Amino acid sequence: MKANRWLAVAAAPLLTCNAFAQDRDPAHVSLVAGYKAAFTCSAHFNAGRSVDQIAGDELNRIYRGYRDAMATLPAAVIDDANKRVSVQYSEDMPPRVAAWRPYLGCVQWPTGADGDDLDPPHAKVREPRSAPPPLPVQLRDDPTLAEIVAAAFDRATYGEGTETSAVVIMENGAIIAERYRDGFDANTPQRTWSVAKSIAATIIGAAVQDGVLSVEEAAGLEAWSAAGDPRGRITIENLLHMSSGLTSSTAGNRTDDVYFGGGLVIDHAIDNRLVAAPGSRWRYANNDTMAAVRALRERMKNDRKFLSYPFERVLLPLGMRRTFLETDWNGDFILSSQVWTTARDLARLGLLYLNDGVWEGERILPEGWAAYVATPAPSQPKDRREGENRPGYGAQFWLYGERHGLPAGVYAAQGNRGQYVMIVPSRGVVIVRRGFDDGGGFDLRRFSVDVLDALEQRP
Numbered sequence: 001m002k003a004n005r006w007l008a009v010a011a012a013p014l015l016t017c018n019a020f021a022q023d024r025d026p027a028h029v030s031l032v033a034g035y036k037a038a039f040t041c042s043a044h045f046n047a048g049r050s051v052d053q054i055a056g057d058e059l060n061r062i063y064r065g066y067r068d069a070m071a072t073l074p075a076a077v078i079d080d081a082n083k084r085v086s087v088q089y090s091e092d093m094p095p096r097v098a099a100w101r102p103y104l105g106c107v108q109w110p111t112g113a114d115g116d117d118l119d120p121p122h123a124k125v126r127e128p129r130s131a132p133p134p135l136p137v138q139l140r141d142d143p144t145l146a147e148i149v150a151a152a153f154d155r156a157t158y159g160e161g162t163e164t165s166a167v168v169i170m171e172n173g174a175i176i177a178e179r180y181r182d183g184f185d186a187n188t189p190q191r192t193w194s195v196a197k198s199i200a201a202t203i204i205g206a207a208v209q210d211g212v213l214s215v216e217e218a219a220g221l222e223a224w225s226a227a228g229d230p231r232g233r234i235t236i237e238n239l240l241h242m243s244s245g246l247t248s249s250t251a252g253n254r255t256d257d258v259y260f261g262g263g264l265v266i267d268h269a270i271d272n273r274l275v276a277a278p279g280s281r282w283r284y285a286n287n288d289t290m291a292a293v294r295a296l297r298e299r300m301k302n303d304r305k306f307l308s309y310p311f312e313r314v315l316l317p318l319g320m321r322r323t324f325l326e327t328d329w330n331g332d333f334i335l336s337s338q339v340w341t342t343a344r345d346l347a348r349l350g351l352l353y354l355n356d357g358v359w360e361g362e363r364i365l366p367e368g369w370a371a372y373v374a375t376p377a378p379s380q381p382k383d384r385r386e387g388e389n390r391p392g393y394g395a396q397f398w399l400y401g402e403r404h405g406l407p408a409g410v411y412a413a414q415g416n417r418g419q420y421v422m423i424v425p426s427r428g429v430v431i432v433r434r435g436f437d438d439g440g441g442f443d444l445r446r447f448s449v450d451v452l453d454a455l456e457q458r459p
Contacts, residue, residue, distance in 0.1 A: 024069065026090060030111045032069040033089035033096040034260040035062065039191070040076040041085040041098035041106035046324050046340040047189045051078070057183075058191070061163070061417075061438035084115075096262070103311055105324030105340055110262035121331035123307040125316070132319040132360060135344060135351075136174035145169075145454040148447070149177050152433060158443045162418060165190060166343035166434040169451060170351060171427070175344075189322050189340040190434050193415030197289045199310075199325075200335035201240060201373055201396035202349065204292060205357065205365040206313045212299055215240065215372075215395075219295040223270050230274045238278045239292040240395035241377035245276035248285045255286045258334055265290050265332035282379035282393060286336035289396065293335045303331055318352055318359055320345040337415070343432045346421045349413070350430030353423050370425070373397045374411040405449050418442040427452060 039058040043049040049058070062070065077086045083100035094114040098106040103123040109115050151157035153164045165184045169177040180186070192199070207213050215237040224231035234244050257263035269290040300306045310333070315323050323345045326338035352358075353373075357365025366372075373395040383390050391412070392399035400410040406424070413421040418435030422444060431448055 024072075026093075029069050029073075029089050030093070030096060031256050031260045032066045033073055033087040034098075034108055034111070034262055035066060036070060036073055036076055037085050037087040037096045037098040038106060038108050038260060040078065040087075041100055042191065042324070042326070042340050044078055044085065045083055045100035046105050049183075049188075051076075053183050057163075057165070057436045061161075061436060103324065104307070105326040105338075107327055107329050108260070108262040109329060110264075113262070118329060120329050121303070121307055121327055123311060124304060125308045125311045128316055131321070132317065134319075135170075135347065137178070138174040138176055139178070140176045140458070142177075142454065142458050144457065145177055145451065148450045148454055149179050152442075152447060153179065153181060158447050159437070159440055161438040161440065162442045163436040163438070164418070164433065164442070165436060166432070168343040168347045168430075168432040170347050170430040170432075171455060173351060173354075173428070175347065178343075180343075184434075186344050187322055187342060189324065189342050189345075190419075191337075192339040192341055192346075192419050193337050193417060194286075195346065195413040195415035195419045195421060196325075196335050196337050196339035197396040198373075198413030198421070199323075199339055199341075199349065200289050200293055200333075202352070202365065203310045203314055203335070204236065204240065204296065205369045205373075207296055207299075207309075208369070209357070209363065209366045210313070213296065219291060220298065221270055221291065221295055222298060223266065234274075234278045234291075236292055236295060237395070239288040239295075240373075241279070241282070241379065242284050242288050242393060243279050243282050243377060243379045244285065244288045244291070245274050245278045245281060246272040246285065246287060247275045248272060248283060248287060255290075255336065258286075258290070258328060259337060262329065264328050264330045265294055265334065266330065270294060279378060282377065282381055284381070284393075289336040290332070290334065293333050297332065307331060314364060315345075317362060317364060318345075318348045320348055343434050346413075346432045346434075347430055350421050350423050350432065354425060354428060354430065374399060374409060374423075374425075400445065400448075404445050406445070406452070410448075412444065414444070420444045422448050424448075424452065427455070429455065 040054055043054045043058045074088050086095040086097045088095040097109040100106050101122050103125055107120045149167050152167050165181045167179050219234050219236055238244050257268045269287040297306045323341035325333055327333050353370045356370045375394055376392050380392050381390050397411045398414050400406045401408045407426045410424050418437035420433045422431040
């Protein structure tokens with residue numbers, strides 16, 4: 001390993017035997033170091049965030065099981081010249097490394113790699129000749145609405161321990177309210193967490209429009225192609241509905257090996273065994289989303305086309321120019337979570353759905369795709385506690401309605417730590433809220449009810 005290359009660009013704390021105590025689980029610590037490298041890389045190179053800002057937000061209020069190990073790690077070393085970040089975690093292993101690429105953001109090198117032999121994928125994207133027009137901004141002089149938006153930032157009204165970074169509200173195609181916390185603005189990307197799943201569904205929808213695949217057909221993954229493999233019956237629709245029937249350790253199946261460990265989608269996200277008939281059981285699983293996007297790659301049989309497709313076909317036509325879709329080092333999109341984007345870019349996504357997949361006169365998604373993702377899947381989430389009224393589930397979107405005090409047909413993209421895009425078709429409204437929540441989380445339902453009530457009552 002060329003250690004001097006790293007020491008020349010930043011002065012990381014010297015490593016000591018105490019820093020790497022023998023009683024720590026090296027597998028766990030390598031994950032936490034990967035978390036630090038990945039978030040530092042993405043926040044710094046995608047979003048231009050400083051080390052202090054990253055420490056206060058991206059590396060604060062993280063998974064509770066990661067906090068003790070994170071506190072023992074040395075500072076991340078940022079190599080601005082080569083757009084890399086490294087985090088040392090062991091006296092006997094190379095540091096965990098994340099490296100930045102245009103469009104694709106940061107990719108983690110696998111644990112144990114020093115990177116000399118790695119050639120991480122790059123997307124060769126053809127930019128449109130002209131940028132789409134900016135979103136119209138018609139800010140409302142509405143004290144009630146302004147008070148509700150301000151309350152979203154007070155860390156209490158909509159949930160203790162909440163930390164709002166951005167709110168954008170659109171009505172009838174224009175931004176009517178917008179506010180950012182210090183350190184954020186309209187051009188600052190933030191990790192979407194599971195809002196990425198709804199972006200994945202949008203990319204799959206574009207592929208359906210282009211005739212690359214259909215949701216009714218079997219996913220057809222090569223890993224499931226052996227004669228008699230029951231996973232061969234899993235359809236794209238099963239995956240979009242979170243009803244593949246594949247086993248997962250927990251709801252969401254905490255795919256930490258892929259997210260933070262430098263693991264590959266093909267090694268960790270599609271090798272589970274079948275435990276229920278496809279379509280018969282709803283279970284929220286990151287793996288289902290990653291498998292659906294992997295199916296798109298295998299259909300295309302052209303990695304350059306695959307890596308550029310989401311940008312050329314969806315993101316750039318919509319003007320989502322501050323959105324980064326991150327991959328593993330084998331070139332598979334990790335679209336269950338690893339996306340960085342702005343609140344305004346997410347507002348554009350919501351507006352695409354309000355327009356039933358049409359943007360500036362161009363059909364991006366099939367006619368009726370918006371209704372498809374907002375239609376309840378055959379198998380639905382169960383309320384975990386008596387009296388709990390959880391949202392339903394469509395195709396990579398969560399479903400709300402009158403039982404939640406909202407208009408019928410409302411649906412949302414939702415992600416960890418308070419990332420939300422609420423789409424209200426009957427009112428022509430999109431509500432975007434970003435955050436760094438801890439504790440119980442932001443009350444999206446109540447916030448949306450309050451926003452809609454204010455819009456209804458204005459003169």
